[in-house]
Amino acid sequence: MSPADSYEKQKRRTTWGIVSSALVLGLSLSIALAGWFFFLDAWGQALRAQQREVWFDPWADGGKIQNSYKCWNMTGLSEEFAVDFKETCHYCFAFGQTGVPMIVKMEGSLEGFQPYRDALYVEGAQMPESFLLRGVAAPIEDDIREFAIESLNILYDDEVVSEDDFEDLIGVSFLDTTKKPMGGADFAMGTGCGLFGLVFSGIGIFLLIVNIKRRKNIGLLQEREKEAMRQAAMWQNTGYDRAHDASSYGTDYGRTYDSSVWGDERRRDGQPAKGASAGAGVRLEPVKKSNVFLGILGAIGGSLLGVGLWLLISFVGFIAGFVGFVMLKCALKGYEVLSGRLDKKGAVMSLIITAFMIFFANGLEYVIALCRAFFELDASFDTIWYVVMNFGELMTETQSWGGFYMNLVLGYGLSIWASYRVIWSILNYKEQEPFF
Numbered sequence: 001m002s003p004a005d006s007y008e009k010q011k012r013r014t015t016w017g018i019v020s021s022a023l024v025l026g027l028s029l030s031i032a033l034a035g036w037f038f039f040l041d042a043w044g045q046a047l048r049a050q051q052r053e054v055w056f057d058p059w060a061d062g063g064k065i066q067n068s069y070k071c072w073n074m075t076g077l078s079e080e081f082a083v084d085f086k087e088t089c090h091y092c093f094a095f096g097q098t099g100v101p102m103i104v105k106m107e108g109s110l111e112g113f114q115p116y117r118d119a120l121y122v123e124g125a126q127m128p129e130s131f132l133l134r135g136v137a138a139p140i141e142d143d144i145r146e147f148a149i150e151s152l153n154i155l156y157d158d159e160v161v162s163e164d165d166f167e168d169l170i171g172v173s174f175l176d177t178t179k180k181p182m183g184g185a186d187f188a189m190g191t192g193c194g195l196f197g198l199v200f201s202g203i204g205i206f207l208l209i210v211n212i213k214r215r216k217n218i219g220l221l222q223e224r225e226k227e228a229m230r231q232a233a234m235w236q237n238t239g240y241d242r243a244h245d246a247s248s249y250g251t252d253y254g255r256t257y258d259s260s261v262w263g264d265e266r267r268r269d270g271q272p273a274k275g276a277s278a279g280a281g282v283r284l285e286p287v288k289k290s291n292v293f294l295g296i297l298g299a300i301g302g303s304l305l306g307v308g309l310w311l312l313i314s315f316v317g318f319i320a321g322f323v324g325f326v327m328l329k330c331a332l333k334g335y336e337v338l339s340g341r342l343d344k345k346g347a348v349m350s351l352i353i354t355a356f357m358i359f360f361a362n363g364l365e366y367v368i369a370l371c372r373a374f375f376e377l378d379a380s381f382d383t384i385w386y387v388v389m390n391f392g393e394l395m396t397e398t399q400s401w402g403g404f405y406m407n408l409v410l411g412y413g414l415s416i417w418a419s420y421r422v423i424w425s426i427l428n429y430k431e432q433e434p435f436f
Helices: 003-050 111-121 142-156 187-243 292-316 323-339 344-374 381-389 391-397 401-427
Strands: 053-055 069-074 089-095 101-107 131-139 173-176
Touching (some): 003 187, 069 089, 069 101, 089 142, 101 142, 292 323, 323 344, 323 401, 344 391, 344 401, 381 391, 391 401
Parallel strands (some): 053 069, 101 173
Antiparallel strands (some): 131 173
């Protein structure tokens, strides 16, 4: 295949790459736009639900769809008898004007409700004005039921309630004042489509830029080669004849050549000597200076692909340590693509970034595992923040540090075992030499 045909073939490939990247970008933007409409629809349903209010009925099942606020006038409040795992939400008994208690879940400090506590515990205390509680109805779970029965019997100093008559006296639902009614809103669909669309839009933009840049470079290389061939042909038609002038440079039989014309030594058959350059000072591909900042971004982006693969394999139940090799390869490729050139400095930076990303992937694996466990109690962004901010304490409480360090040692060990040749090549990497 001639050089011209090779360049044309590469151009066709990059053209298909540009078209494919544009299609991915268009489809991703469409998905992101659909997610935005889903989100706006859910937001509208939530606003409509929050504009309605009905009185709370503890003996009615609130159901999963809450179409309005549930309200209750409180005149007394008991001490908390249970707290959530984050110790931010409190379960108490709220008493109405009829003296019938019902379970209420409240968030934050309860110091502002001290008059309502005094009305219940302090003899002769003045009865405060009723306070309107607003929230949603939630089913009473088994553990809350047990704590509530024990607390009520202690409060009245008698066996006033048992498992058999709990629903008749207290009901089947409690008032959760920490949440708002959302109607039939499904923010998960909108958020999921939006994030999916944005992520793949970023990938599409990245691939589009890479393919456009690659096509531009191919065109530049093609023009350089054409110019070099043109100059070589011109020099051959001028300098070559003078080099064969026997009166100026010796006899024609000896074929003596002037090195000032050719810039290198020649054999008697007219071919370049071993190790000689092909032209007089013609440099077809000058060494480009790498962009370190963009290269680091590319290495981080490439290694993040390895992090995603690490988490995917760990969820399946396999040891994900060998993914470090893939992570390193992706980091090197990302640095080379965005930087424009892979040099020793970039290779070492990619190695350092990969080492950090292995630690990050292992930690993120345990963060997700803890979130999945706590999501059974409270599936919210607040729970994720709680797990991240209390990661060390939760790891100690769950006795997970041993597995964390074992997984980390296996991860580094398997990664080094799978990629020791690549690491050795990085440490002994020389400019302008093949990396692998």
